[in-house]
Amino acid sequence: MDDPKLSFCQTCAIRHSSLCGALSSDEIHNLNKIAQRKSLRAGQTYALEGDTANSFANVTDGVAKLMHVASDGRSQIVGLLFPSDFIGQPRASENRQKVPHTIEAVTDLELCLFPRAQFEDVLEAFPHLERTLLGRTMDELQIAREWMVLLGRKTAEERVASFLLHVKTKMENAVCKGTEGFELPMGRVDIADYLGLTYETVSRQISRLKREGILEMEGGKKVIRVDEARLREIAQF
Amino acid sequence: MDDPKLSFCQTCAIRHSSLCGALSSDEIHNLNKIAQRKSLRAGQTYALEGDTANSFANVTDGVAKLMHVASDGRSQIVGLLFPSDFIGQPRASENRQKVPHTIEAVTDLELCLFPRAQFEDVLEAFPHLERTLLGRTMDELQIAREWMVLLGRKTAEERVASFLLHVKTKMENAVCKGTEGFELPMGRVDIADYLGLTYETVSRQISRLKREGILEMEGGKKVIRVDEARLREIAQF
DNA sequence: CGCTTAGTTGAAGCGAATCAAAACTAGTGG
DNA sequence: CCACTAGTTTTGATTCGCTTCAACTAAGCG
Secondary structure (H helix, E strand, C coil): CHHHHHHHCCCCCCCCCCCCHHHHCCCHHHHHHHHEEEECCCEEEEEECCCCCEEEEEEECEEEEEEEEEECCCCCEEEEEECCEEEEECCCHHCCCCCCEEECCCCCCEEEEEEHHHHHHHHHHCCHHHHHHHHHHHHHHHHHHHHHHHHHHHHHHHHHHHHHHHHHHHHHCCCCCCCCCCCCCCCCCHHCCCCCCCHHHHHHHHHHHHHCCCCCCCCCEEEEECCCHHHHHCCCC | CCCCCHHHHHHHCCCCCHHHHHHCCCCHHHHHHHEEEEEEECEEEEEEECECCCCEEEECCCCCCEEEECCCCCCEEEEEEECCEEEECCCCCCHHHHHCCEECCCCCCCEEEEEHHHHHHHHCHHHHHHHHHHHHHHHHHHEEEEEEHHHCCCCHHHHHHHHHHHHHHHHHHHCCCCCCCCEECCCCHHHHHEEEEEEHHHHHHHHHHHHCCCCEECCCCCCEEEHHHHHHHHCCC
16 A cells, blocks of 8 residues: 555656556556656756667656757757656657657656666557557657748747747646746757757747837846737747 | 458558557557548648637648648648648647648648547547557657757758758658658748748758859759768757 | 846848749640 | 740849847856
8 A cells, every 4th residue: 555666656757647647557567567757857868869868757847858960060949848848759660769859858857767678568568558658759750840830830929929838838737737937948048949940039039029028038048028919929829 | 251341451551660660460450440631731730720620630642731820821831741641630639639730731642530528538449559659759859859959059051051952851651762852841931931941041041052062953852862971960969 | 337148239241032034844736 | 836924943133130249237056
């Protein structure tokens, strides 16, 4: 009953919002046995593009980024991972078993790691876990495609507005409600790499939103207030 | 033995390269019962963004595009579907059961349709089918993220080079081998919408590649010869 | 408190978009 | 077979939004 390992998962902050939510209290034991915690400081690398992928993970706290860095230094963030998001590509085709994008901690990060082979056994044993993972992957694909629209066709102003709305939603899911305002998990450089812009352009657009009274901030990260309606207009949602 | 329905799937051009490849000759019967063919002429719409998604499909012949069209007319293609690609998001979360992107036939198109509920039953019955679908979805996600890098950071020249390589691979998979050269399945406007450029810019870049001897074409669509090595250099793969 | 890093702001340059027109293609019917 | 038309592609001239380069300011930290 008071098995320490069982309570390890049971007290987990993302027990029900993550992939693990698909498993019952009994079933979760199977993951519990193979899970191990890992902490990274902001800026540390979890995996490098091209490495062999030998584990999967849940983000339990903090924010991570998936990114591609070209040889000439240009870099593009292709996804942000918030608490309860899953890391890794089980079942991807043979030639895609390598880590497809570098994964780095944006803030201090807490992960719950699963060794590859053992996690795949659990997936095999619980088809409803695999089904849930399929659903999450479908959702991720849609998010990626929506971001393609942003990167391909939106103006700098629209991109920054979209970003603020996107992060607001994500951060409100993660943090306790009620608090008007939220913290940007990343600096101007990362925002720029996520939006396909330069950090100067991002800074200018943020300044502009502040000047027009749509956005109020305290320092570079803390958002005090946003006019969500006007932001939505600008972002073209 | 010579059941006409069975031979319907057995003679299918994409029997083994599509999702159906996960099913044995016995199992395929279950899909056979619910499958129905559908033909579309180039330019016809299969589904509109926001519609209720009540069927899934395999592309059996031709090319389709997934796209988003904004209210002001800007449009972005977020994915191309070639023969043996799967259409639809089974298991996507509740609020994502709507068609996420408009689907249109780029060339004349042949589809193999599966009604939603019945296909989900088959998925439930054959976990290895669901597993295969998961793998394909993981692959699609990676392709989408790679395209995000293109849309966010690549120059017009790099985008066009990447596009030519991408289509070359896809078309060679679909068409009988041996033939040096291939046909572009789409016009300049669609290419531009796929690459986040204008059609004038696409045309200029293609002209440039021809002028530099990297590309030889006959008319606007037929590619006679490409210098794949130099294209790869330009595209930054 | 000085030092380093992150963010802001300004001026100039450039790549792609826009505007405009000509050349080519494909389809139609005389 | 050729003339005619509608649509597509190419090419040119100009404009514009974002990038680049540069200087400055604010914030975080030993």
